[in-house]
Amino acid sequence: MKIMVLLAEGFEEVEFVTIVDILRRAGLEVTVVGLKAGPIDGSHGVKVMPDASVDSINVDQFDGVVLPGGYPGFVNLGDDERVLKLVREMSLSGKYLTAICGAPSVLSKAGVIEGKKVTIHPGVKDQLVTGSYVDQRVVVDGRVVTSQGPGTAMEFSLKLVELFAGRAKMEEVREDILAVC
Numbered sequence: 372m373k374i375m376v377l378l379a380e381g382f383e384e385v386e387f388v389t390i391v392d393i394l395r396r397a398g399l400e401v402t403v404v405g406l407k408a409g410p411i412d413g414s415h416g417v418k419v420m421p422d423a424s425v426d427s428i429n430v431d432q433f434d435g436v437v438l439p440g441g442y443p444g445f446v447n448l449g450d451d452e453r454v455l456k457l458v459r460e461m462s463l464s465g466k467y468l469t470a471i472c473g474a475p476s477v478l479s480k481a482g483v484i485e486g487k488k489v490t491i492h493p494g495v496k497d498q499l500v501t502g503s504y505v506d507q508r509v510v511v512d513g514r515v516v517t518s519q520g521p522g523t524a525m526e527f528s529l530k531l532v533e534l535f536a537g538r539a540k541m542e543e544v545r546e547d548i549l550a551v552c
């Protein structure tokens with residue numbers, strides 16, 4: 372599995388680092404894709420250098436996308452037409468669409484969660500204009516996986532490992548890092 376993690380200015384550091392770390396521990400190929408070239412600032416001042424820019428990637432080479440939240444990170448993702456186009460293309464190809472915190476609103480804005488059960492940070496659930504809100508920490512509906520925020524990042528990441536690499540690999544990673552979820 373080859374997974375893209377999109378990164379915009381104002382991303383949530385806890386979510387981003389947890390997701391990338393856990394997926395890589397599971398042996399998945401993860402490419403951090405920035406909305407611009409060069410370092411990107413997180414919502415709490417942590418800078419991250421992406422592996423590639425959104426303009427340099429081929430969507431067909433990826434099996435799924437992860438959208439971290441954070442403010443204004445998720446707003447910046449949703450305001451970028453390249454991101455919305457990428458999400459729509461991946462949806463049409465039957466690839467995994469995953470998002471945490473406020474980022475499920477990007478899936479809603481892209482129009483790819485109609486009829487799907489999803490969750491989002493409760494503080495921004497009014498931004499879900501499509502999809503059916505479920506008040507759970509992690510929600511899986513087919514190839515759409517959503518989660519509520521920084522405190523759910525580990526559960527979300529381990530669920531992604533289970534879906535992408537199998538339950539045995541997820542259990543191996545969970546035991547290795549001493550996660551209780």
